[in-house]
Amino acid sequence: MHSNMSSYLIMPLLIGIFNYPTYASSPLTNPAIEEPSVKHDALEINQFTSKTIEHKQKSYPDSLVISTDFPGGNVIIEGIDGDTIFLRPDQRDSSTWWFYWYFRVCGAAGHTLKFQFPDKNPIGTQGPAVSTDVGHTWSWLGSKTVQGSSFTYKFEQGDKDVRFCFSIPYLEDNLRQFLQKYENNPHLEVLELCKTRKGRRVECLQAGKINGNPKYRVLLTARHHACEMIASYTLEGLLEVILTNTNSGRWFQDNVEVLAIPFVDKDGVEDGDQGKNRKPHDHNRDYNNSSIYPSVKAIRNYVPRWSNKKLKVAIDLHCPYIRGEYNEVIYIVGSSDSAIWQEQQEFATILESVREGQLPYSAKSSLPFGSAWNTAANYGKFKSSSRWVGEQPGMRLATTIEIPYANVGTTVVTADNARAFGRDLARALRLYLENSVK
Ligand SMILES: [Zn+2]
Numbered sequence: 001m002h003s004n005m006s007s008y009l010i011m012p013l014l015i016g017i018f019n020y021p022t023y024a025s026s027p028l029t030n031p032a033i034e035e036p037s038v039k040h041d042a043l044e045i046n047q048f049t050s051k052t053i054e055h056k057q058k059s060y061p062d063s064l065v066i067s068t069d070f071p072g073g074n075v076i077i078e079g080i081d082g083d084t085i086f087l088r089p090d091q092r093d094s095s096t097w098w099f100y101w102y103f104r105v106c107g108a109a110g111h112t113l114k115f116q117f118p119d120k121n122p123i124g125t126q127g128p129a130v131s132t133d134v135g136h137t138w139s140w141l142g143s144k145t146v147q148g149s150s151f152t153y154k155f156e157q158g159d160k161d162v163r164f165c166f167s168i169p170y171l172e173d174n175l176r177q178f179l180q181k182y183e184n185n186p187h188l189e190v191l192e193l194c195k196t197r198k199g200r201r202v203e204c205l206q207a208g209k210i211n212g213n214p215k216y217r218v219l220l221t222a223r224h225h226a227c228e229m230i231a232s233y234t235l236e237g238l239l240e241v242i243l244t245n246t247n248s249g250r251w252f253q254d255n256v257e258v259l260a261i262p263f264v265d266k267d268g269v270e271d272g273d274q275g276k277n278r279k280p281h282d283h284n285r286d287y288n289n290s291s292i293y294p295s296v297k298a299i300r301n302y303v304p305r306w307s308n309k310k311l312k313v314a315i316d317l318h319c320p321y322i323r324g325e326y327n328e329v330i331y332i333v334g335s336s337d338s339a340i341w342q343e344q345q346e347f348a349t350i351l352e353s354v355r356e357g358q359l360p361y362s363a364k365s366s367l368p369f370g371s372a373w374n375t376a377a378n379y380g381k382f383k384s385s386s387r388w389v390g391e392q393p394g395m396r397l398a399t400t401i402e403i404p405y406a407n408v409g410t411t412v413v414t415a416d417n418a419r420a421f422g423r424d425l426a427r428a429l430r431l432y433l434e435n436s437v438k
Contacts, residue, residue, distance in 0.1 A: 055080045062107035070135075071171045074272035075103040084114045089122045089166075091274060098274035099124075099322045100227035102165040108155040115164070121149035124166055124406040125323050126413075131163040138168045140412060167319075167405040168415050170232035172270060175203065175262050178236050182243050187253045194298035196267045202295045205260040207242045207252075214257035216433050217307055219314040221261045221299075224284035224385055226268025226275025230403050231317035233415045235262055237422020238315075238429075251430055259306060264295050264385075284316075285382035300388070309394040312437050313429060316385045320402040326372055328407055330361045330421065333386070333400040334368040336376070340390050341369065343397040346436055351428040357420030359408045396437050401425075 051069035066085065068075050078086040089101040099122035105113070117123065126140035128151055141164075145151045155162060182188050193204035208214070220238060222231045239260060242252040252258070265283045268275035276282060283293050291297040303311065320327040332348050335341045348363035355361050367374050379387070390398035403421065406413055 053077050053080075060107055060111070062109075064108055064111075065106040066103055067106070068103050068272065070104070071173065071270045072102050072165075072169050072272045073104075074274075075101045078118065083111055084116055086116050086118055088117055088119050089274070090272075093278045094274045094276065095279050096277045098227065098276050100166050100272070100274050102163070102169055102272055104161055104163045105155070106161050108162070109157050109159050110155060112152055112154045114150055114152045116150040118149070122166060122322070123149060123151060125328065126406040127151055128164045128166065129168045131165075132159055132161075134161055135163050135169060138165070138415070140406070166227075167229055168233070168413075170229040172263070172266070174232065178239075179205075185243050187243055187249075193261060193302070194294045196294060198267045198271075200266050200270060202264070202266050202298070203262055205239070205258075205262070207239055207258040207260060208256045209253055210257055214310065215255040216257075216312045216437065217310040218256055218258045218429065218433075219260075219303060219311060219389060220258060220317070221264055221314070221385060222317040223263045223265055223269050223275075224316065225282060225318060226265040226271075226273045228275075228317075228319035230319050230405055230413060230418050232262060233418035234317055234401075234403050234422040234425065235260065237419035237424075238426045239422075240419065241423050241426035248427060248430055252426070256433065257310075259303070261295070261299065264299070265293070266295065281382055284318075284384050285379070287385055287388035288381065288383035296385075299385075303389070304392055307392055307394070311389075311392055311394060312396045312433065314386065314389040314395065314398045315425070315429075316389075316400045318400055318402050319405050322405070326367060326402075328404050328409065329365045330359060330404065330408055331365040331367055331402050333374055333402065334366055334371070335386065335390060335398065336369040337387075337390055340395075340398055343436070344399050347397055347399065347428060347432050350431050350435075351424065354427040354431060355421075355424045356427075357424050358411055358417040359403075359413065359421045359424075360411060361408075361421070361424070397432065 051073060052065060052067040055064040066077055067073070074090045075087050076090045078088065089099055091098065097120055101122060123146055125143065127142050127146045129138045130141050130153070131138045141151060141153065145153065153162070179190060187208055187210060189206040189210055191204045191206060193202040196202060220235060222235045241248050242258055243249065263269045265275050283296055286293050286296040287300065291300060332344050335344060344366060345363070348366050352361055352363045386398045386400045389395065403418060404413060411417070
């Protein structure tokens with residue numbers, strides 16, 4: 001039997017109680033329409049908005065409410081059976097299966113719930129990330145809570161709002177908090193690159209030697225793929241070095257003008273899209289012919305003028321696939337251009353030698369062009385950001401760096417050690433510019 005919304009009991013009187021803001025511009029998530037993979041007894045769900053589901057049962061005095069109605073939210077609830085929730089990541093416009101999801105649970109205090117993904121397993125190597133303080137701090141639930149494609153969570157009495165995510169979220173609000181720390185910093189300017197299709201602001205940060213004539217210019221980008229959140233913590237670490245009054249910081253402030261675009265796919269980040277392989281092509285395949293995304297169009301328009309042949313390094317930060325070979329190490333994606341590949345190898349050696357953070361890094365992990373997924377066939381007729389920026393006059397090092405979502409070797413990824421890797425990148429960047437770029 002096919003379940004649809006009309007078969008659920010709607011209780012309009014309660015709607016006002018769960019008055020979460022709705023994002024009119026967001027694509028509709030349709031949480032309860034799919035046919036459940038198993039039979040559900042005593043299923044009684046009230047849907048309040050397209051992104052909020054309330055489950056009423058005697059054992060839940062406050063009603064169990066599962067919601068994605070906040071920045072970054074993503075999940076489809078297929079059904080609820082007792083204390084088991086059936087769910088899956090909302091793929092939206094992705095052309096290939098991807099694994100990003102982020103939701104919150106209210107009203108479950110005292111219960112142990114099982115979250116079952118009946119389809120392909122989108123749980124990472126450390127289990128889900130969990131937050132009990134409205135998304136301010138996160139920890140990994142750990143793989144012990146995971147069984148196959150499900151995880152369980154025991155809600156304590158005080159657990160009013162518990163959030164679960166595939167990894168550790170990073171949204172516009174995180175960037176705002178980071179920038180607040182540097183509000184009056186003379187080495188930082190926060191500008192707007194452009195507006196997104198949905199009217200959001202795409203931030204563009206200028207940092208370092210922003211007045212006068214810098215010796216070098218450096219471009220930093222992240223979130224060409226919306227869901228690749230760990231990359232953003234690394235970007236924070238990198239910027240922190242450039243903005244701080246330390247020996248390294250002062251060197252950047254005297255020599256380097258940095259342009260950073262923290263969210264290339266800003267709509268995707270805030271809407272909680274996968275972003276990777278979105279149709280007709282994603283932001284990191286939009287650098288050929290006429291760009292279809294305003295942010296990519298603006299980068300292609302602005303960066304060459306800004307560079308004035310001084311742009312020497314461009315680093316595009318990404319996260320790899322969910323797990324497995326190449327996805328549990330930090331690595332540089334080798335360029336098809338042999339001169340740039342040479343520079344990438346040099347930078348990799350420097351990075352390995354200056355690393356101080358917890359996350360391991362080996363220059364040997366670089367993925368040469370032509371290996372694994374990094375082939376001409378993968379890009380087809382499209383052009384990535386790194387390839388486009390590598391073609392700019394005077395460029396030396398244009399590179400993509402992949403930072404895993406949950407573990408680097410045996411080290412568990414946290415917001416802090418992902419930032420520390422960003423500080424490692426800044427140290428390597430300084431040495432590379434000083435010694436290798438004349
Ligand atoms: Zn990516």
